[in-house]
Amino acid sequence: MxxxxxxxxxxxxxxxxxxxxxxxxxxxxxxxxxxxxxxxxxxxxxxxxxxxxxxxxxxLSTDTAAHASAPAAQSASGNSWWPLASALSLGMVVVGLISSPGIFKIGIALSIAMFGEWMITNWSDRASANAAYNEKVRGWVVHPLEIPIGGALLMTVIVLSFSRIMLSVASESGPIIFAVVGTAVLVGGSLVSVRRGV
The missing domain is CATH 4.10.860 (DNA Excision Repair, Uvrb; Chain A)
Incomplete structure (x- = not known):
């Protein structure tokens, strides 16, 4: 045809x-x-x-058995920030091509991650007519990857940030800054734990 x-x-x-x-x-x-x-x-x-x-x-209008599974009968995907994140990641790839290999590599990694999240979100939006169940389905698929990788990246950023700060300040100020930041992190974590009833 x-x-x-x-x-x-x-x-x-x-x-x-x-x-x-x-x-x-x-x-x-x-x-x-x-x-x-x-x-x-x-x-x-x-x-x-x-x-x-x-x-x-x-x-075909005569194929009534296929009407329920037709693409036009499926629910549309919900609103998502992943397309914007994917576009920004591709922009980072372009900037990295002309400026720095490091930025280019980070842009490639982010593009793969953002496109993957976008595809999984669109797939989970069509899992059922129940939005809460669809969100659970998405969590079952991506949380085993998101949480460990996100935690590792966050720890990397924290360690690198601390190292740069300690190298840039005077030796007398370093312990004071370290103590203040550590106290702020401890207080913030304690407040979150108390509020959640942990």
């Missing part, structure tokens, strides 16, 4: 093949551009085949 989207893919694929032939003729047999256009054409025709196979996700 040739659907609307498959017509678009087939047309673009055919046009890419024609473009490859024109490139070879116009550039005296040069293969660089023609190879790129041929690979593009193959990709487009492959996508057209997939669109034809799934019929653009459409369900």
């Amino acid at each position: 040739i659907t609307t989207s498959s017509k678009l893919f087939y047309g673009l694929g055919t046009l890419s093949f024609v473009g490859a032939l024109v490139w070879v003729i116009a550039h005296d047999g040069s293969s660089l551009g023609s190879v790129a256009l041929i690979f593009l054409a193959i990709s487009l025709l492959f996508l057209g085949g997939i669109a034809s196979y799934v019929r653009d996700g459409h369900v």
Whole structure:
């Protein structure tokens, strides 16, 4: 079945093949551009085949058994901050490409993490019609990864921050700053524990 989207893919694929032939003729047999256009054409025709196979996700009106499982009948994903976080991570990758290899590597790691969180959140939003249950499903999947990795990253930031502070201040001021910050952390943790009834 040739659907609307498959017509678009087939047309673009055919046009890419024609473009490859024109490139070879116009550039005296040069293969660089023609190879790129041929690979593009193959990709487009492959996508057209997939669109034809799934019929653009459409369900026939006579196929009543498939109505409940059709994509249009599924609940939409909720609002999420993960797309914004993913975009910022990609921006960090671009900045790192021109400024620092360290920023580039951090951007790559954050991009993988943010896209993973985004995909898992979208999947869990469709687990059921109950938002509370969907949140539990998401927790079962990602909390075993989020909590240990997040804790390790937080400890790394704390240790590096303390080391930089201690190296930058005078030797007489270091113990005082360490004692004040440690006391603040202890008081804050105690207040949180008391409030939660731990």
